[in-house]
Amino acid sequence: MASRASTISSRYLGASLEKASSAWYTPHMAAASRAILHRIPLVDFVVEVRDARIPLSSGCEYLRNFPSSRHMVVLNKMDLANGSQTKLDPLVVDLNEKLEIGVGSHPNIYILDTPGVLPPQILDGEAGAISDHLVGEYDLARYLLAIVNSSEEYKHWKMLMSKDNEICAEDKIQLSGRSESVSKRKKLYDTDHTQDHIVRDVRKTIFETISSFKGNLEVASELDKLIEAQFMALSDPFHVSMEQEEKRRAVVAKKLLNLYRTGRLGHYTLDYIP
Template sequence: MVRTTSFVQKLGDSVKKVSESKSSSWWYNHHMRAASRAIFERIPLVDLVLEVRDARIPLSSEYEQLRNFPSSSRNIIVLNKMDLANRSKTKEWMAYFKDQNYIPYAINSHNKDNIKEFLNFLQAKVRDIKRSKHFNNSETTTVMIIGIPNVGKSAFANSLHQIGRISAAEKGKLKHATVTPQPGETKNITSLKIASHPNIYILDTPGILPPEILDAERSSKLALTGAIADFLVDQSDLAQYFLSILNLSDEYKNWEKFSIIDNIENQIMNDHTQDFVVQAVRGALFQDISAFKGNLEEEKDMVQLIEAQFTTLIKAFNVSLDSFTDVNGVIASKLINLYRTGRLGHYTLDTIPRTCKC
C-alpha cells in the first residue's frame, strides 16, 4: 500500500470542513445552487450532453448530477487535458468507459487539429440524431457542456466556437465564453454557435461541485488538479501531496540529465516557468529521489524525503531566505503550478476499478 495516507487525509479534512461549514462564499454558493437547478431543468431538453472531465482524474471529476439521468447515446464523456495525463492510462480509461457503455472522447482543448476532429465527430453524431428523429437540417441542435469547475469547459466551448465558425465561413464579431484559471468563475449559461447546415449551438454552463465531498482521496485529487479553489486548502499540504505522488512514480527517471545550475542566482529569476529553472527543479528532484535510501512505502520515510526536497528546492527556485518570505509557501505555489502545466510529468491519478475487463 503506497504511503500517501497522511497527505490525503489532511487535505480531505480541510475540504470536508469547508464544505460542511458552508462558511465559504465559494463553496456551493447561491450562484452554484441556481446554476445547478437551471442545468438540471435543461438537460432533458437538449439534444446532446457533453460531460467534460479532467483526463488526470476521469472518475474523481465526474459530474454527479448527471447520475439522475439514464446514460444513453445522448451523453458523451469528454476527457479534456489529455496532454497533462499519462497517455497510456488515458487509452485504458477510454477502453473502460466503452466497456461501461459510455461514449468517451479524449481531447486537448488548445489543440486546433484535435478540436477539428472532435467537431467532425460531433456533427456526425448530430446527423445520426436528426435521422433517428426525422428532423430536417433547418432545425437547430442544442448541445450542453457540463462539468465540475476547472476541467476546461469554457476553453473547450470557445475552441469549438472558433473552429466551427471558421469552417462555416461565418464572419462577424465572435462571442466568447469567459475563460479564467480560477475555478467556479462562470456564473451564467452561455450559448455559442459552432456549426451551420445544420445549425448547432452549445450551452457553456458553470462548473458545479456537489454540496459535500466526503471522500478524502477524491478531495485531494480535485484540489491538486485545481477543481477546488486554492485558497480553501493549504498550498504546502498540496505540494507535499504532489511530491508523494511523484516520489512513487517513474517520472523522475527521465530527468537524470538535468542538474541544478551553480550560478542560477545570477539568472533572471522572476519567472519560475523558464526552461532553465524547470530543468534545475527536475534535476534537484531527481538527485533527491535517487539518493534516498529509505523505504517510500513507509510514511515516515516519505515525509523525510519530502522535507529534504523542500530544502533542495530553495536553491532550484532561488527563493529568498529573508524573514519576510514564507519559503515553503513560495516553493509550494511554484511547484503546484509546474505540475498543473505538465512541466513535471504527466500523471493519471485515478485508477481503473478492478471490475474492468479492458
C-alpha cells in the same frame, strides 16, 4: 503505487478539504445543479467535459445513470495528464482534437450550456482543480510531492541529467564571453522559475532526492521526511533564500504548483483508474 493517490490525499489534505468544501460550492454551482436536474428529462444527448487529470472525480454525479449511448465524455487538459490512465470508454474524446457538433433547425435543436459543476463535497482528486487558497498551497504541494514520489515519472529525468550537464556547460562557455553587465542582467531572471535551466534543476533535485532516499515510501512517517527534505532542497533551484521557514515553504510551494499545472513536472492523473 499510483493507486495510493486517494490514501495520500486523505493524509495530506483531509482536514483542508473539509474546510474548503463550504467555500468551494458557490451559489452559482448550486443553481446550475438544480437546473441540470430539472432539464435532464428533456435532454436527448449529453456532452460532458471533464478534467483529464481527474477523469472520474470531475464527472457530474447527476449524469451517472444517463444512457451511455447518448452520453459523450470530452477530456480537457489531456496534455497535462497521464494518457495511459485516461482510457475510460469508447465515447471519450480528447478536447485537444477537433470536435464538431452540428446543430440542425428542422426540427429545432437546442443546446444547453452549463457552468462547471462539481459535487458539494470535494473528492480526493479534485484538490488539484480548485483555487489554491481554499486548501492551502503548502498542503497542496506536499500532496503533489507525495504523488510524484510514488509515481514512475521522475525516473524519466535520469536520462536528462547528462544532457542537462552538457547544456549547462555550453551556457557557461557562452556566458564567459559576455560582458559583466550582460551577466548581471541574466542573474536578474533567477527568480523566474519557468526558465528552462531552472526547471531542469528542479527536476534534477527531485530525481536526486528520491533516488538517494533509503526509506520506505509506504511508511507515512518516512514519506513525510522525504517531502520535508525536498522542500529544503528545492529552495536552491528556486532561488528562495528566506530565513523564515514558513515563508520559504510558501514560495517553494507556489512555484512547484505552477510548474505542475503547466506540465513542466510531467503528466499525472490523480484519480485511480483500475
